[in-house]
Amino acid sequence: MRLDSFCYRFIWRLKRRFYRYKDKCGPIPIVEREQPCRHFAPPATVLATVQQRNCPEQLANFERLCAQLQFIPRVATYLPTQLEERDWHRLLELHSAKERLCYLTFLVKRNKMRQKTEHKKAQMQLMRSGGGGTAMPKTEEEEDELEEEFEEEEEGRKIVEEEEEKEERDKEEEEEKGDEQRTATRKNKAFALPFISTANRIAASHRYIRSLQLAETPRIAFDCRFLTLHSKRGLNLTMLQLQMLLSANRDRQMPWPIHLCNFPSTSSSTDDDGTGGADAGAVAEVHALCRMRLNSLDSTRCVTGELHTESYTELFPELRSADKIVYLSPHSKESLTHIDPDACYVIGAIVDRAREPRIPPKASLLVSEEEQLPCRRFPIPPEFLRGGNPMLTLVQAMTILQHVFHSPGGDDWHGAFEQYIPKRKRLAPAEKNTVIRLRYDNIHTRNREMARIVEQRIPTTAAAANVDQQQTNNGGGRSDQKMAVGMRFLSRIFG
Template sequence: MAGKSQWGEPLLTTFPSATLDARLNSDRARKLRSIVYEVKTISMLTRHFPSKILDDDWLVLLDCQTRKQRLDYLKFLRNREREREKDMEKKRLKEISSSLFVQETKCEHSSPLYYPTAKLAKEQRRQLWQRVANAYRCGAPTLVIDCRFLPLLSPRGAELTSIQLKYLISENRDSSAPWQLYFANFDLSNDKVRRLKRRHLSVIDSSSACSPVVLTIDYTHMFGRERIVYLSPDAEEELEDVDDENVYVLGGIVDRVVERGISRQASLEAATSDRVCCKRLPLDKYVKWKSGNKFLTLTAVSSILRDVNNSGGDWESALRRNIPVRNIRSAEEKCAAGRQLHEKIRHFDNQLLQILDREIGQEPL
């Protein structure tokens, strides 16, 4: 990778539009031009590069504070493309399978009991919507995501967190026992939050979707402080029960990204500032943690709370079912090939950043 002979043709084919350029002041327009040159250079040094970069993506790259953040975001875009390609292939195979099933059913069953696939899907969506609506009507347990951190997250962290929020909506919708779901401190006056909503959370504007209740205000204005339990891995007290009366709050911060602009104990500090009870999951009591930190994804924590509530307090099964395998295996137990691959990726990224420093100059501190 060190020599010019190993450079490839630039993979960058989509550039900022004239509309975007016209929206920027002279300083940001100048910075964007230098970022485009940097991104083009990166596209000559790696094959793991997105096929398309939209104006919204250029704005995210413009807001990145470091070259490393921009590289991470480009990798994130490519990974997301690959996931979509896999999803499309799964959908294609599912449609083929469904079509064959319908044809077989039509041949085998000519009775009035046959239910067309489209009508069945519509009925299933109606039942899902009804279950979520009943959760609010009948006082199901309440989960609140504190979104105050979204504007402070790094571009990659904000994208990952928004995707987690989208997954959270889907999992709650598909659950046999959905909870009341709220997004609080969702600041729609913030450009970054509006962009994330447009990219990943447009479902919350749908009148027909099983969407959460979105609050621009703080959750303490919606619920009594005596009912609120803010969950944080840094809390001193362990959570013992998950009952229907309490309101459980999770900080909207993705688990695997170290955020320079956010305190490592942000959720504990938020709970202290809001004067609400703060507790942590009883991980040490039921799980032998062997590697990694004890920050879980929003979807993992949500599933744990739901399973404990449904089972009447079976923490051990809930934790075993929802904690990633990587956290309950020691470094020695993990796949050596996987560790070597991650080490190669880190080494490649470091080399790439060094080449950028040499070819286009180091970033100003």
């Protein structure tokens, strides 16, 4: 054991005895154990796939991954119990130890969330069936609480049934037929719900078609040319946001026309010159997530939006000539003062959660300048963005536009920002919870140290080092690097 490691561990334990909150003691010491807490063995199918490709770089990456998965369980405990085949393929696509550790942490959180959801569903089934389910609580205290809830619910159900029977007997002579219909409806609600849902979908489709016919609201176009440049995590988050905004817009009394433009097609990935086309694998992944997340676009029961491979300038040439296609970007210098009902507002389909190395920070501004479109930003006061990141989610951007447009006078920007901008963006770092902030700082510091230890014990291969260096250059902080990234991005997008 190194002297500095021993001293830090001794001081941390000493602080732990005197401090009330363990977060004030600093990051938890990293202890390397002799025996790993998990054993991860690669499936035979993954090994066969790597051998069939016969690529030295991929084989070296696979060997490095196996070595890391043998060493990581010796220094970390927050790990999944097992890895599926798709998890191995996903880990092979990652190159740095930091990315792989983050993905393993994500798997643990996802499994816990699934277990929590299944436990809640089992409890709800038990409560609805009166204790006839098969799910069992985790502890004896939870079992006693559930038994008490079931007993109270059973007594209440008996009282309700007795009252219903009494009412039925009293009204049987006067309204025999109507009473039978009401009883059948009350006892067969589960069979009536699908018809109600279908009726709601039909009504939502009628409202959307009516908004298209009347054309009283602006059009919203989402620029989907960035989808193929996202990482898998970023693409999944972007598709999830598109799914949420389609559902939110569908449920409005006056929905807005939504157009998903510049959607990547299979023909664009097989260009002859190879400059303007997207990667075939990325396009296939986008279409697979589209079938999973945006299946409502192909539904015959409900109309929620339109998907186009053409650009918004090709769909609305008359608006282009009238300068009524406005690109929204948080990096624009000019603010959006009013919302024109005859205009089309374009929002870039870019995830706001994490930094994407293949997408420059000002991608929407670069696209608007290249296409010579007016670019505007929301007039957000500085006090609403004291938290830092000025980027909003796709759902937040659309709801702000709808709130301002339908407000009296059409200028309630302050009310929209107050309602739809999260509180975490409005609070300065000093105003946030110091204990929670300190806890996450300790977690991030410990994760960085753990990634450094893994990289030190298992060095990066030459191929992975080149990929990491390329990603670092793409995310560089100097102006010349940003300009180079922007030029490569525009050449990739516009060919």
